[in-house]
Amino acid sequence: MRYLKFIRVGGCDGLTRIPDLSGLTSLEHLEVVSCADLVEVHPSVGRLDKLVTLNLGRCRKLPMFQERINMKSLQTLVLANCPNLKFFPEIEGDMKSLNRLDLSWNRAIKELPCSVGNLTGLKSLSLFYCDNLTDIPSSIFYGLQHLEELNLESCSNLVTFPTKSESLPPPVSSTNLTSRLQVRLNYCTRLEAISEFPREIHVLSLKGCRSLQRISKLSKILEGKDSKMFGELYLPDSDTLCDNLARGVVSEVEVDKRLLHLAKKRKKMTSSPEELMEEADKLTALLSLFFSCAKSEEFQVEFPARVPIPNWFTCRQDVNWDVNGKVINKEHEFCIEIPQNSNWDNKGLALCIQSCRSLYSTVYINGIKFDVNYGGASVHYIPFVTVIRRLIECGMPPPDMFRVMFRSKQKAGGGVKKHLEGSFGVHLIEDLEGESR
Secondary structure (H helix, E strand, O other): OOHHHHHHHHOOOOOEEOOOOOOOOOEEEEEEEEOOOOOOHHHHHHOOOOEEEEEOOOOOOOEEEOOEEEOOOOEEEOOOOOOOOOOEEEEEOOOOOOEEEEEEOOOOOOOOOHHHHHHHHHHOOEEEOOOOOOEEEOOHHHOOOOEEEEOOOOOOOOOOEOOOOOOOOOOOOOHHOOEEEEEEEEOOOOOOHHHHHHEEEEEEEEEEEOOOOEEEEHHHHHHHOOOOOOOEEEOOOHHHHHHHHHHHHHHHOOOOOHHHHHHHHHOOOOOOOOHOOOOHHHHHHHEEEEEEEOOEEEEEEEEOOOHHHOOOOEEEEEOOOOOOOOOOOOOOEEEEEOOOOOOOOOOOOEEEEEOOOOOOEEEEOOOOOEEEEEEEEEEEEHHHHHHHHHHHOOOOOOEEEEEEEEEEEEEEOOOOEEEEEEEEEEEOOOOOOHHOO
């Protein structure tokens, strides 16, 4: 038996314990899944040095896996859907081989140990629907420098994130990282604040987070202490947060006063905070915040908006509907001349969509697909150099004009006559300093 490499046991409801496996020194894969009566795992399992995969998923009575583990070869650990699992073991030493940890649907877990930061090779960590989870240690951001995906969706008891620890060392410079981090906090319904992260996040998804009031990074942008937006930021249901951000712009906190001045010139906008909270002015304030970050890097933001794209956009069009609630004009095309003999640094296109949920839209630039929107409001900023590079990569010659096409399609079941809305726009981001003077 010492040469045995693979064990898989599934659906054995009478199995109550995993016995001593210390003699299986060659074991690489151990899967004991859907064993409803399993309540004990022998400590020897946590010392199998050659084990690569360990899956104890859907063992619904299992209260604990191990107190401590140090499994040097382990790459995948699945403890998902074990609703009685209350504790995750302490990590002894550096388990740098582990790249995937799945703790989804474990509704009894309230916290992770700080030693989870010793999983230095981890790329994917899922705590989906751990709805009693209240504590996420900051060590996962300091120690897990290769983490690519953190899924905390439907962790409904998280109020602030992440939990801070003053005893931790300073963060590692993002230039040393090999991965872009995606954090999903969708439907964390009690979440009120996103604290400062010790490393850069590329994608932050906050769909269904209706209680959210503050994101530290966006506050820093408002205060003029940061100018870089997330690569992708999804806030479609965060009305309170967006109201607070808009108030910050109106309160003349340092954002990009040049763009706000330009907006006031083109659209006679009051500077009163109370009046500016009207929906149209709130949209202008949010767009000015987002555009203040429009420089050399691409980003995309999805946010709540209930009014059409403002008239001060470089070009815009509204969606037209017939009496039966069907879209009349399914294509909207704009032509943008590329400024010649000028520096293209910090210049680009802002593609904006505001539509009801019954529409989804595809965006093309010179015939090449660049974006898809599934309803709602979004801004996608793309620098000129990025647009041209992608066009050339697709075999297109260097253009002298951008032809931007929004092509809409009505979803099945669409056509409800209430709340029919939609508009598309392209805004040319160039020398705002000169335009505002």
